[in-house]
Amino acid sequence: MIAVADSVLVALSTGDNATLRRLTIDSAIVGTVGVRNGQERIRIGSWAPYTSRSGPSEFTERGFGATARVQDRVAQVWMPYDLYVGKEWSHCGVDVFTLVKSNGRWQVASLIYTIEQPPACKKHPSGPPPV
Template identity: 45%
Template sequence: MMRSLGMALIVGAGLALPDRLEAQDQRSAVMAVVDSAMHFINTGEVARLSDLMTPEAQVYAASTRSGQPGYRMRTAESQRAAGRRDPIIERGFAPDIRIAGTIAVVWLPYDLYVDRAWSHCGVDVFTLVLVGEHWRIANLTYSIEQPPACRVHPDGPAPGTRGTPPEP
């Protein structure tokens, strides 16, 4: 009886291992898309960023101006038409990755510098869908804020930048 129970536990543990490995592979695949998106955002290659998106994808920028919350929206198509823009420094940190079957969400706090000077911080929220064997961005929504409404990068200011975030 004990031997049968031991074998069942070994076999059961072996069956669970591929599921854990597959889950880790999926997390890695999702983060590879997000990392690529961050690279293209930083280098100003917005047309290449749209290559990571579904054709119907949308990008929302949410912020508060003059006390009024609002947003701007672009489509993947308009993103592609923009071509290039000047490089920036956007640093994401502490990603929270959630995957359920063919959808994934990555919550990624970030800080951002323009012309090597502090601009803002916020959260990027990437919603991805599995298309065939590839993860694609269906939506990217990001907030534009100042501390204390958002967190600055735990490593402090980006190397080679000037200015610091406002004190909370």
């Protein structure tokens, strides 16, 4: 399950829509919870905008220190992350993936993530991504 979550982040960061479609169920949702400019923000929607983008992504998102819980054909992955836009650090938070197992493979049913700043979250222990 952690490998699936890692692969989703790589696909998001590289704009690999085919991999995103393969790793998510058709009705998968994505959402964000956070505070920006003093305003609480909660958004939940479809994966469709992520799987229909054209061209490479403008950001690099990297997870680390993931944990997983599994019960039969349902799993949850809790993964801290940091995100860079180009070479600039943007924010960090936690990605929470819910996965389901169908036909012998794990796919993402939902991804809900926080958008935070240190000290509420941590940057990747390896430092900034390679340029």
